[in-house]
Amino acid sequence: MRPTGIILLFLWVTAATVCSQSVRMDVHNEPLNKVLSRLQLELSFDDRTLSEYNISVSKSFENPESALLWLLEDKPFRVERIKNVYVIIPCDNQKKNPADRVFGNIEVRPFSFKGTVVSQTTGEPLEYAIVSLLDADSIPIATGFTTDKGQFAIKTSRVPAxxxxxxxxxxxxxxxxxxxxxxxxxxxxxxCMIPLGEVVVAAEKTSKEIHHTTYVITPQMLRGVHDALELSDKIPGIYFDQSSNSVWLNHHANILLLVDGVPYSETYLRHLSPDRIEAIEVIHAVSGRFVSDDYAGIIQFVLKKNYTGYDLHASNAVWMNLSKTAENCRLPENHPSLGFIYTTHRLNFFGMYEYDREKSNYHATKSLTYDRYKLVSHSVAHPAHRYRYDNHTVNGGINYHLAPSQILGMQSDYTRGSTKTLQEYTMRRTDLSNNYDRSFTSETENLIQAHTFTGSLFYKGQFANRLHVYADFSYNYYDNDMKNEYHQGGEDVYRYSDLWNEYKKQTGLNFEGKYSLSHNMSIEAGYSNLYRRYASKSSQGIGFLNYIENRNRASVYFSRLFSDKTRLRAGVAFEHIYSHNGITGKHTTRILPYVWMNVKITSKGSLIAGYTANSLYPSLYQLSPMSIVVDTFLTQIGNPDVTSAVRHHGFMEISLGDKLKLMPQVVFINDGISEVYDRKAYKLYRTFNQIDFREYSLNVSYNQSFGRYFRLKSTLTFYHQDALYEANRNSVNGWMIYSDGNFYHPDWAAGIQFGYYRNMKKNILWQGYYMSGKDFWSITARKELWNHRISVMLSYIPPIEFGVRNDRIKYLDTPLYKERTTTDLSSYHPTLLLKVGLRFDHGTRKEPVENKTIKMLHKPER
Incomplete structure (x- = not known):
């Protein structure tokens, strides 16, 4: 089936015809301002003036500009093009007034008016604002527009009222x-809020489509950012964590990143210039070809059209541990990278290299209870947990425009890395039956060397502005060699060592199409196939895994705009899964529904409600039967019998303007995969089984600008989790917050930020929980140099104890086994982060029209 899919993909691409970017409009008796806002053009106009004209049209146009000329025909407006912005200006009424006096050949001097237009909320100057001088009958006698500094100067020979x-x-x-x-x-x-049919554009240039929210990038948002990931931090609910160099959406890290609908790695986005980005879209519920991946949301970067130019970018981020207890770990992290992006009218290609080195030494304590024995670790001078990670990544790709609305592209990533962990404890073992004590040393070392290659080929096309198609084929190969060693010293010396090899082969095929039935109705359909094989083998010839999985999925979705206030998107995906664990095979069929509704309650308030279901699949380490010795009692082993699960997600988003959002959510996973503890023969095993999960959460995000330079951003999350298995129930709860205040002065090209980040979260297990993340305060200073080519950021994490949990805990309480491991994170306070970026770039947007003023001499046919 996979070769057939490849052939179909190439036939589809080969058979694609070249077409221009035509525009189809089907509207009935709608205000002109709403109709113009649907054109894919950057426009500036007086909304109130244009709303006085109603439009009815059912017609196709050669391009958006032809549609603009047709819509303004026989109306008292002229169009001027300034750079890439179409400014619609009312025609002046400069007829002579009888009251105007002329002395000989000398007319009275003209009257001059000037001023500055700014936003009441932010104080920012407004570019391309329309300024009209009116006579006593409110008829324009002179019109102009503001500069990039919000200034205007208009002269007229008549006295305006x-x-x-x-x-x-x-x-x-x-x-x-x-x-x-x-x-x-x-x-x-x-x-003000302006209804635009399928979208709603706010003063912050935010639009809410049927199933996602779009934030148009403004010049103010570009201040103090050096790459695309830093730019995403300007969006409400999104947090770019400088400490982990990752993006979070409402405190979820499993986020899919797209660029113009195509998945891209974080490596690419770390080198992508923010000047190339037109908008950022946020999707809270996944659907279509992503419905069977465990993503909590999607962040899509929409690039500027008709952009040509180049980017050469180099950066390095270095962590420096200033703590007295750092112990040979003064530079825990180092992330140098280099990349380029080159774009022409038809071609875009890129290449990046990135090196990541992380090293950590943590003090830890451990207490265990198993059978009649209790073990407690001694305090030791050296750290108990040591970690070292080295990773090299090479990323590259090329996109070619077959036509203005058709793209064929390919990209690949290769990663080579190694991970080494070492846990050392001196344990005191007590026999609870006779209180006999003795001490021994426990040392567990794991070394992982992995190679990963991912390649993909994709096609995107648009036909007659109604049909959008997408297809891709991807291949992924993962190979991993693991060495596990355990050494127990003392009276009972015990050694264990084994070498494992495991690999994954995966292919994916996607077809997806969207057809616009009218301006307020569309239908989407798609098909996906994913084939993967997992295998592992020990050096001792035991524990062989040969797991095969083949998924086929078909989906259909319907979108309907009922009015300016109500939108609906609903659909369903049908999925068939065949899995074989080397012994037995299993067929599974699932129906995955999806519904999303957006209701505008007031001019500034809206309600979004949705439900989606998607599948989760077992990972290689959960399936592999290889034995990994953890400590003197415990051995980890996978379970090849675990199967996929269904994740049900229901949510609401209540928006009070663009400043305050509340988002209650509930997630239920039926037969999810979690670690459990079981005794077989005389050994205790940590393995995996199917259990039920529930999570209830409330996200509250607040985003507010104060004046021109200061911005406050906060996201608060409360959560409660349940795990249910064999009539037993375990519950945990907690809260997280990231909040920062940012001051940036564009004239100084410098700013400062102060923030509090409570990111440590309890993750539930059936028989306990484990904590992940870190809590910290942060003070960050940023400065741009050499005409913004150089960006220097210095972050300081002070040793503030208030609100910071330094103990990262794993807690287990089972009938067979009890464990409490506490990792002390205080040795990493204080810490300093220095990040330096150097960018050489140049780019322009192609001007489809040479003349700055569009003259309506040749009008399009009606």
């Missing part, structure tokens, strides 16, 4: 003119 200022996303303002020929000063415009 008032002035009107309008800008997309702001309330139109009228002011009477009392002093002629003067400075009108600073004029503030208030935010």
């Amino acid at each position: 008032s002035i009107k200022i309008g800008s997309l996303g702001y309330r139109t303002r009228y002011e009477n003119i009392r002093d002629v020929d003067g400075n009108l000063g600073v004029i503030h415009l208030n935010d």
